[in-house]
Amino acid sequence: MKKIFSFLILIPFFFVQAKTHLEGGHLEATIHLDPAGVFFAQTKGLSGYAFINKGKLKSTPIQVDLTSIITGKELRDQHLQDKLLTQKYPVAVLRKIKLSEKGNGIGELEVYGKKIKIKFNFKKREDKQEIEANFILSLKKLGINEISYLGVTVEDEVEILVGIPLHLEGHTNLQKPKRITQ
Secondary structure, eight states: OOBOTTHHHHSOOBOOSSOOOOTTOEEEEEEEEESSOEEEEEEOOEEOOEEEETTEEEEOOEEEEGGGOBOSOHHHHHHHHHHTTTTTOOEEEEEEEEEOTTSEEEEEEEETTEEEEEEEEEEEETTTTEEEEEEEEETGGGTOOOOEETTEEEEEEEEEEEEEEEEOTTOOOOOOOOOOOO
16 A cells, blocks of 8 residues: 655645635645555645636645644644654745646645655636645655554555635735745
């Protein structure tokens, strides 16, 4: 089975079963465990937004405060922070984002001191004024191998769901997103 525990805080970020709309953006991660089980991580420590300009969908860089990721269990939160080296790399950033009309995109994710290209799917949620994007993150691509605790191992692939605010065309008060300091 795949190992998915670490990236959880990472981008700690793009799809979860129990979805809640968090104002200003949110990231949720689903982490599968071997031999069995699953847990979820989430954060609302997100900066950035999508916008429509001249009919085209665009995005600012998206930053995630990895130190704000929570799983609902204090010990697991601490293990996640330690594994992701959040004291050294407290922020994950998705840059060079390209969005297609067909609902898919690409970008460069910088997390855990590494840069990797990711592909994702997204949909406009004009009812919530957000873009909801999802992708699968491989922990091995980040150099994170074999995470286990008391005989339970994290699988390699982490499901990420990210909701970022969407500013509709004609919105004239767009401000530069708040930078999360590293």
